[in-house]
Amino acid sequence: MKLIFEKTVKGRDGYSLPQDLFDDIRIEECLPEYAINKGKKLLSEVSEVDVVRHFTKLSKLNYGLDDGIYPLGSCTMKYNPKINEKLASLGNFIYAHPLAPEETVQGCLEIIYDLNKLLCEITGMDEYTMGPAAGAHGELAGILIMRKYFVDHGDIRHKMLIPDSAHGTNPASAAMGGFQVVEVKSNEKGTVDLEELAKLMDEDTVGLMLTNPNTVGLYDEGIEEIEKIVHGKGGLLYYDGANLNASLGIIRPGDAGFDVVHLNLHKTFSTPHGGGGPGAGVIGVKKDLIPYLPTPNVTFNSNQKKYYLSDTGEKSIGMVRAFWANFSVLVKTYTWILSMGPDGLYNTSETSIINANYVLAKLKKYYKPAYDRYCGHECTVTGREYKKYGVKTLDIAKRIMDYGMHPPTIYFPHFEPYAEETIMVEPPESESKETLDKFIDIMIKISDEAKTNPELLTTAPHNTPIRRTNDALAIKRAILTYDDELKLKDELKYQEKDIDF
Amino acid sequence: MRYIPTTEKQKEKMLKDIGVSSFEDLIKSIPQSLRLKDKLNIPEAMSESELEDNIFHIAKKNADFYSMKPLIGAGSYRHFIPEAEKFLLQREEFWTCYTPYQPELSQGTLQSIFEYQSYISRLIKMEVVIPSIYDGASATAEAALMSLRLTHKNKIIVSNLLHPHYRETVKTYLAPHETEIIDLPYKNGLVDMEKLKILIEEDAASVIIQSPNFFGGIEKISEISEIVHSKGALLINVIVESMSLGILKAPGEMGADIVVGNAQSLGMDLNYGGPYNAYLGTRKQYIRQIPGRIVGETVDVDGKRVFVMTMRAREQDIRRERATSNICTNHNLNVLASNIFLSLMGTEGLYQISLLNAKSAHYLENLLLKSGKFEKVLNYPFYNEFLLKSKEDVSTVNKKLLENNFIPPLKICEFYQAENLNNVLLFAVTEVLSRDNLNLVAKILSE
Numbered sequence: 037m038k039l040i041f042e043k044t045v046k047g048r049d050g051y052s053l054p055q056d057l058f059d060d061i062r063i064e065e066c067l068p069e070y071a072i073n074k075g076k077k078l079l080s081e082v083s084e085v086d087v088v089r090h091f092t093k094l095s096k097l098n099y100g101l102d103d104g105i106y107p108l109g110s111c112t113m114k115y116n117p118k119i120n121e122k123l124a125s126l127g128n129f130i131y132a133h134p135l136a137p138e139e140t141v142q143g144c145l146e147i148i149y150d151l152n153k154l155l156c157e158i159t160g161m162d163e164y165t166m167g168p169a170a171g172a173h174g175e176l177a178g179i180l181i182m183r184k185y186f187v188d189h190g191d192i193r194h195k196m197l198i199p200d201s202a203h204g205t206n207p208a209s210a211a212m213g214g215f216q217v218v219e220v221k222s223n224e225k226g227t228v229d230l231e232e233l234a235k236l237m238d239e240d241t242v243g244l245m246l247t248n249p250n251t252v253g254l255y256d257e258g259i260e261e262i263e264k265i266v267h268g269k270g271g272l273l274y275y276d277g278a279n280l281n282a283s284l285g286i287i288r289p290g291d292a293g294f295d296v297v298h299l300n301l302h303k304t305f306s307t308p309h310g311g312g313g314p315g316a317g318v319i320g321v322k323k324d325l326i327p328y329l330p331t332p333n334v335t336f337n338s339n340q341k342k343y344y345l346s347d348t349g350e351k352s353i354g355m356v357r358a359f360w361a362n363f364s365v366l367v368k369t370y371t372w373i374l375s376m377g378p379d380g381l382y383n384t385s386e387t388s389i390i391n392a393n394y395v396l397a398k399l400k401k402y403y404k405p406a407y408d409r410y411c412g413h414e415c416t417v418t419g420r421e422y423k424k425y426g427v428k429t430l431d432i433a434k435r436i437m438d439y440g441m442h443p444p445t446i447y448f449p450h451f452e453p454y455a456e457e458t459i460m461v462e463p464p465e466s467e468s469k470e471t472l473d474k475f476i477d478i479m480i481k482i483s484d485e486a487k488t489n490p491e492l493l494t495t496a497p498h499n500t501p502i503r504r505t506n507d508a509l510a511i512k513r514a515i516l517t518y519d520d521e522l523k524l525k526d527e528l529k530y531q532e533k534d535i536d537f
Numbered sequence: 538m539r540y541i542p543t544t545e546k547q548k549e550k551m552l553k554d555i556g557v558s559s560f561e562d563l564i565k566s567i568p569q570s571l572r573l574k575d576k577l578n579i580p581e582a583m584s585e586s587e588l589e590d591n592i593f594h595i596a597k598k599n600a601d602f603y604s605m606k607p608l609i610g611a612g613s614y615r616h617f618i619p620e621a622e623k624f625l626l627q628r629e630e631f632w633t634c635y636t637p638y639q640p641e642l643s644q645g646t647l648q649s650i651f652e653y654q655s656y657i658s659r660l661i662k663m664e665v666v667i668p669s670i671y672d673g674a675s676a677t678a679e680a681a682l683m684s685l686r687l688t689h690k691n692k693i694i695v696s697n698l699l700h701p702h703y704r705e706t707v708k709t710y711l712a713p714h715e716t717e718i719i720d721l722p723y724k725n726g727l728v729d730m731e732k733l734k735i736l737i738e739e740d741a742a743s744v745i746i747q748s749p750n751f752f753g754g755i756e757k758i759s760e761i762s763e764i765v766h767s768k769g770a771l772l773i774n775v776i777v778e779s780m781s782l783g784i785l786k787a788p789g790e791m792g793a794d795i796v797v798g799n800a801q802s803l804g805m806d807l808n809y810g811g812p813y814n815a816y817l818g819t820r821k822q823y824i825r826q827i828p829g830r831i832v833g834e835t836v837d838v839d840g841k842r843v844f845v846m847t848m849r850a851r852e853q854d855i856r857r858e859r860a861t862s863n864i865c866t867n868h869n870l871n872v873l874a875s876n877i878f879l880s881l882m883g884t885e886g887l888y889q890i891s892l893l894n895a896k897s898a899h900y901l902e903n904l905l906l907k908s909g910k911f912e913k914v915l916n917y918p919f920y921n922e923f924l925l926k927s928k929e930d931v932s933t934v935n936k937k938l939l940e941n942n943f944i945p946p947l948k949i950c951e952f953y954q955a956e957n958l959n960n961v962l963l964f965a966v967t968e969v970l971s972r973d974n975l976n977l978v979a980k981i982l983s984e
Contacts, residue, residue, distance in 0.1 A: 040652050040880050050618070051886030056972050058896035063784070066899040070919050071755040076888040077659055079879055083619050087880045091625040091649075100647035101633035108635055116633050121676070127603030128596040134613050134810030140600035144809045147595060157578055169671035169812065170866040172853070176710075180928050183713060204970045208853035208863035212682075214713025217858040257566040264703070285577050288562065302866065306540075310870030311646040312830075313669070314638035314812030318865075321864045330709070354709035358612055358674035358702035358799075359810025371592060377582025380538050386560055387543050390551050393563050395920050397555040410555075412564045437641055437684050448854070468542035469551060495838075495934050500641040510835035510847040514821065516665055518655035521834060 037097070040080045040090055041518045058167065061133040074322025094313045097501045098311070099442050105471050109445035110203065110251050111416045112281050112303035117375065129367060134359040139343060144363060145343030148334045151370045158373070158381065159280075159297055160290020161320030165329045166361035171278060173356065174298030174317025175245075179213035180352035180353040181296060181328040182242050182272050183323060188328070188351060191270070197236055197244040200451040201252055203278060206245045215242060219477055222451060226407040227256040234265050243271035248289070251280050251449040253392060253460070263293035272296065272325075280304040281464060282389055282412035285382030295322050305369040316365040327351040329355040332360065387465035388413040391472060395461050398476045402483040414462035416455065422486040429457040432482055432491040438499045439478045474534030538582075549756045574976025579630075600939075601662065605975055607944040610922050610965025611751070612673070612700050612759075612777050613810065614802045616670035616886075616890070617969055622804055631873055636649030636866065642847045646869065647844035650832040652771055653876040660782040661796045662789030662816030666828045667709050669867035673799030674703040677775050678710035678816035679828040679862055680795045682741035682770045685716065686826045686861070692717040694770075696728055700777055701952045709744070721746075725922070726754040733764055743771040743795075748788070749781055751952075752915065752963065753898075753922030761899050762792025771795060779803050780967070782921045783891020795819045808934035824848060828862030891970055894921040898966035898974065904979035905964075909963040912983075914957050922965045924949060929982075943974075 065070065073402040082090070095474060099106075106113035124130075132144055152164045168174035186193050196215040198206045200222055218236055223229040227250065237244070244266050250257045256262065266273050275294040283289070289297050301307050302315030309315065331348040345360065376384065389412055396405060396415035403417035415440070419429035422445045433443035445460040463472055485492050497503060515521050542932035543551075548560075557563060583591060606955045626632065630645055637643030637650075654666040682691055693711070695704055697720055708718060719736055721744065722729045728746055737744065744765045748756035758774060765772040774793035776782065780802040788796045801813035819827060825848075833847035853860040882890065898921040905911040910927040927934050935945035946962040966975070 037610065037648065039648070039655075040876075041655065049883055049885055050621075050881040051883060051890070053886070053889055054893070054971065057889065057893055058900055058972070061896040061900055063892060063895060066753065066786075066895060066918070067920075068761065070757060070920060071785055073784060076884050077783070077787070079656055079659065079882065079884045079887060081883045081885070084619070085880060087877065088621055088625060089734060091877055094629070094645040094648055095625075095628040095630040097643070097648070098630035098634050099642040102629035106635065112633055113635060119539060119588060121627070123589065123592040126592070126596045128599040128601065130806040130808050131538040131602035131615065132599055132809040133602075133607050133609055133615070133807050133944050133945055135609055135611055136600070136602075136607075137939065140602075140939070140944070141809065143597065146598060154579055163757045169675070169868070171865075172863040172865045173671060173675065180709065180712065201864075204852075204854035204857050204860070205863050205865050207858035208856075210865050211858040211860075212710075212713070247821035257562070257568065259571065260568055267567070285573060287567050287571050288573060291573070292730070300866075308632050308634045308870075309866070310868075311631055311634050311873065312869035313866040314671075314814075314868040314871060315866050316812075331705075343902040353712070355705035356675065356704055356709055357672050357706060357811070358700065358813075359672075361810065362812040363809040364806075365812060367592070371588055374580060374588055374591065375540075375585070376538070378577040378579055380541075380582050381577060381579075381589060383538055383541055385547070387541050389563055390543070390548055390555075390560065391556075393555045393945040394551045410557075410566070433639075434641070437639070437715070442642060443639065444573070465541045465543070466981050467555060469547045497641050501644055502641055502841055502843045503839055503842050505640050505845045506835045507845055507847070510833040510845050513833070513835065514824070514848075515829060516651075516654055516836035516847075517658040518652070520664075536920050 037093060039518055040082060041285060043086055044081045044092060046081055048081045048083050050082055050087050074263060081346055101506050103476055104441055106442045107461045107463050109462040110278055112462060112464055114306055114464035115466035116308040117372060117422045120371045123371050124364040124367040142343055145334050147367060147370055148361060149336055149343055151366055154373050155299065155318065158463055159298055159320055160286065160288030162323045163326045163329065164318050164320040165333060166318050166366060167330050167356050168317040168319060169357060169362050170313055170315050171298060171317040172209055172298040173211035174319045175205055176212055176480050177318045177330055177356045178274055178296040180299055181325055182215055184328045185325055185352050186242060193242045195241040197241055199246065201250045201449045202247060203244060203251060203276065206276060207460060226252045226254045226454060227258060228262055230258050230261050233262060237265050237269045237271060239269055241269065241271055243273055245274040245276060247276040247279050249279050252416045252455060253408055253411035253414035254407060255412055259292050267293065278303060279413065282385055284385040285378060286385055295325060300368045301365055305363050306372040307368040314362050314365060316362040328353055330354065330356045383463045391463040391467060395463055395476060399479055402480055403459060406458060414460055416458050416460045419457045419459055425486050425490045427486045427490045427493050429459055431496060435493045435496040436483050437497040441475060441478065540861045550791055581921040605944050608938060608946045608964055609944050610778065611947045611963060612702065613807050614778055614780065614965060615778060615807055615969050616967050618804055619881050622874060625875055625877055631870065636845060640843060643680055644654060644844060648831050649873050649876050651834065653872050653973045654832065657816045657818060660787065661798065661818045662787035663796050664821045665819050665824055665827065666818040667827055667871045668827055669869055670815045670864060672774065672811060672813045673777055673797065674706035675798045676817050678704045678707045680773045680797050680817055681707050681711060681745065683795060683826050683828060684773060685714065687771065687823060688742040690740055690742040692873050694719045694721050694736055694744045694805050695739055696721045696746040698723050698752060699745055699775060700751050701746045703775065711725060726752050726915035727758055728761060730760065736765055737764060737770060739768055741770040742767060743773050745773045745775060747775040747777060749778055749920040751840060752918035754917040755920060756809045758788055758793060759792035766792065773797065780891050782896055783887040784895060790816065800875050801872065803875040805874055808879045812868055812871060814868040825851065826861055829867060830863045846914055872939045893968045897970060898923060900967050901964065901975045901978065904975065905982065908979055912949065914961055921967060922963060924961050924963055926961045931962055934982060941981050943978060
């Protein structure tokens with residue numbers, strides 16, 4: 037489809053300007069010559085109608101959650117309630133300036149304060165900070181808190197333990213936090229190998245980052261042992277809350293001994309993913325770690341009945357962003373929790389666990405599970421047995437698209453010998469049994485196609501807006517802007533056979 | 538529950554198909570001793586109408602911001618957002634989808650990101666644009682880390698006129714690396730060139746400046762870049778008010794090596810501080826060290842032009858602890874917002890609005906100076922923010938403004954404790970303030 041630049045018609049416009057452009061002020065008299073750009077910077081020239089049609093057409097090339105199941109493992113693609121959007125876009129919220137006087141933003145502060153309390157209750161932690169903008173951002177903040185805690189206690193440690201099943205952000209965040217990453221192997225049950233953990237955990241190690249249920253979708257039943265091993269050596273336990281959807285109302289990370297928790301509000305708490313954010317990666321800590329939280333936090337003065345933005349003090353790790361939080365995401369989280377109530381939250385986890393086990397039970401005859409045991413809110417199966425027909429897991433995923441569904445997460449997690457050619461399915465509570473049955477039928481049909489007509493899979497998808505992409509060419513050509521493309525066209529002298537612009 | 542379609546009867550059937558007699562059988566691996574014994578102690582579920590009442594009630598505890606006009610910026614600027622943008626953004630295909638890992642089902646998101654990279658590249662004159670890091674502060678910190686990797690040095694010089702929150706964030710991110718951070722003082726509202734010449738030595742990785750700076754001042758980027766480059770350091774230029782790019786010279790043309798921009802002005806609401814978005818631009822030679830995601834053009838098997846996430850070998854899901862950054866989910870919907878905004882504005886619209894911001898700010902400065910109630914403390918060229926010292930107590934000034942439905946300007950002493958900045962206000966003016974509004978401000982403050 038054409039780029040917005042290719043729709044430009046010179047002299048066309050899509051803006052509206054105030055009538056008074058202050059023509060009595062001469063810009064040359066306000067700004068020095070070194071500051072002003074010579075001429076206008078070229079963008080595009082299109083009307084509002086062109087813009088509306090362009091982006092509507094673009095939207096139709098996307099598949100969204102309201103189109104159907106989006107069973108990406110570890111992503112918790114659940115329904116995004118519409119009322120949340122309305123309430124987050126109230127004029128009093130969206131036009132609130134972050135540095136407006138405190139007495140004018142009491143509503144915003146109340147939401148931040150109340151949400152903090154709700155999240156503490158849901159996860160068993162003592163205090164949250166709302167600043168981090170995404171899961172990985174929260175991880176970094178959490179790791180910096182752990183670092184500061186040890187530095188403050190004069191106990192300098194250098195290593196961070198991370199299971200091989202962890203999200204890539206865990207080791208990347210630990211490295212940004214200045215730690216050497218030590219990988220902990222999974223055992224034959226798919227969970228942390230306790231013997232190995234006990235060997236690796238020493239007094240030079242700050243702690244362990246754990247996702248529970250882990251990324252294969254399995255509850256770590258050794259959690260009590262893990263807690264003893266890590267705390268026994270003076271370490272801290274970090275909880276990656278990406279998979280909290282299996283725990284609501286059942287178990288709280290705080291009760292299981294975790295010291296730091298990050299929550300992806302755009303996963304468990306129903307805020308939309310927006311094509312890759314914005315979300316929010318708030319973090320909760322136990323009492324001992326409160327002094328190290330990023331600054332500022334919201335406090336309530338019960339005498340004055342007023343909320344304040346307060347500095348967290350000199351032990352704080354400092355600021356992790358400008359201003360306070362991804363506020364509109366917090367409003368959506370707050371409204372979701374209030375819509376669900378305690379029973380709704382329990383129902384969320386119960387249903388998502390039943391959904392995942394149902395999918396696993398129905399698929400395991402056709403796709404060998406990574407581990408044959410009951411799972412949490414997501415299940416991991418593999419496409420291994422179709423390799424002999426020349427079919428890779430990637431081909432299975434691409435074929436799912438032909439049936440009008442979004443494929444699950446593939447090739448993650450990846451660790452041998454169990455988790456290879458993995459297909460990780462997360463069917464959250466908002467997917468009905470009928471939808472799951474349809475998904476299961478398609479998966480079974482594809483397994484049959486893999487044996488009888490593998491080419492159908494290896495050349496899939498066939499019915500999508502575009503087909504498989506040449507990713508190596510993207511790297512080789514490095515066309516990252518429209519101007520790069522124009523340059524290349526020039527160099528190639530418009531050899532249309534090379535590239536169909 | 539209206540968001541959970543499965544009925545209790547269906548659950549029973551599903552449990553039977555799984556081969557268990559109860560839900561409890563599925564969660565046996567969770568130790569009993571750790572289980573919650575009671576229901577969570579949170580409010581009972583509200584109906585949608587109760588929920589509305591409840592949130593309306595809380596929102597009312599804020600000032601009626603809808604009808605108030607801000608005289609404050611300082612990193613967050615209220616500009617007009619066309620309805621077409623808000624309307625298009627809410628299309629579920631954009632709003633509810635995930636990161637575009639599967640290009641066959643996400644060309645809408647991918648092409649939009651590519652278009653945005655193209656727009657920003659033209660506005661800042663940089664070859665490569667990372668479309669999305671959470672916000673200006675975290676993107677500045679990422680740029681600082683990038684400069685450490687590129688130069689293998691561990692010292693950074695940071696302008697005192699970089700937004701205070703950005704400076705704090707850079708410090709937070711650099712803490713584990715034990716980087717030496719040196720404050721670069723200002724002189725008369727701009728970077729102190731003489732001090733820069735003294736402070737910079739061969740061991741500096743980069744110098745971070747902001748232009749227009751926190752006081753609104755337009756830095757002499759070309760001169761600064763000559764000094765910085767003469768010692769082999771990189772120049773990181775931060776833009777907090779991106780609306781300025783419509784009329785100001787592009788930092789890429791003046792020698793900046795990395796350009797970081799807070800994109801909030803390009804189509805994002807104030808939202809009490811977020812979510813906003815930031816872009817990071819640089820030269821192609823530095824591409825292996827860029828943080829975050831980028832979209833490139835290629836073809837599909839039918840030879841059709843398509844867009845994909847590219848140069849992914851730097852990223853956390855592939856490179857793990859050796860990644861250039863841990864960034865994963867970023868602010869892609871905000872990228873789309875800016876892309877639609879810039880498309881609606883176009884060449885002429887962005888130029889005109891940008892010009893109008895500068896002109897109306899100078900108009901207000903002039904009015905306030907003429908009122909005799911304010912005086913200039915520092916003399917520097919500015920874009921749409923400026924400092925004025927009030928003869929009346931600033932708290933009284935701000936109270937008057939608030940009573941007249943203006944969000945008051947920033948008391949600069951909240952961030953800067955210099956003697957000549959006592960009782961000084963940082964005003965910001967955007968196109969949402971009409972001439973009548975500005976005249977009213979001057980009138981209120983003259984009384």
